[in-house]
Amino acid sequence: MNVDLIRPSRARRVVRMVGAIGCVAATIVAVAGCGSSGDGPAESPDDALAASTSDSTSAPGAAVTTPVLPPPYVDHVDWVQTDVGASLQIHPTSSGRRTDNPRGADIAWSEVLAMAPDAETPGMRAQFDCHWNFARAVEPDKPSWNIEPSRPVVTEQVMIETRCNPGAPEE
Numbered sequence: 428m429n430v431d432l433i434r435p436s437r438a439r440r441v442v443r444m445v446g447a448i449g450c451v452a453a454t455i456v457a458v459a460g461c462g463s464s465g466d467g468p469a470e471s472p473d474d475a476l477a478a479s480t481s482d483s484t485s486a487p488g489a490a491v492t493t494p495v496l497p498p499p500y501v502d503h504v505d506w507v508q509t510d511v512g513a514s515l516q517i518h519p520t521s522s523g524r525r526t527d528n529p530r531g532a533d534i535a536w537s538e539v540l541a542m543a544p545d546a547e548t549p550g551m552r553a554q555f556d557c558h559w560n561f562a563r564a565v566e567p568d569k570p571s572w573n574i575e576p577s578r579p580v581v582t583e584q585v586m587i588e589t590r591c592n593p594g595a596p597e598e
Contacts, residue, residue: 494527495526496522496528500526501519501520502519503518503542505518506543511595513575513577514575517571517572517573524567531559550581553586558574578593
């Protein structure tokens, strides 16, 4: 896993999420560390929005932030057949890969359902959210996020432990 690929704003979010689940995901632990809560208090949605829209060019050495970019966040989707069965390949836009919009996941999921209404089955939104929260940070240039209706519905902890692929390895 290439830690250099994680932008600071996403790394803070990963650290908070790892803390919330007790540092269970080995892949996330490798990125964020475990055991100390040195990330400070959780940001409110308003704080997160203000931080994500700040101008990172205002001062030399200022922290780089990811802006709240406008939708669309999903370019297109394709249903394909894989070893685990039907798989919905979600191809995010550049904005979808980089935005820190606090409502981004909801907006992007609505876009997915507009393109593939049959994707609204048990477990699919949880797989999508896992990709939105982690795959974007860990592997931002991954061509598609693949979610499968045949995967079991699991807890958030199991979803993270299985790297968004419960029940079978990534196809």
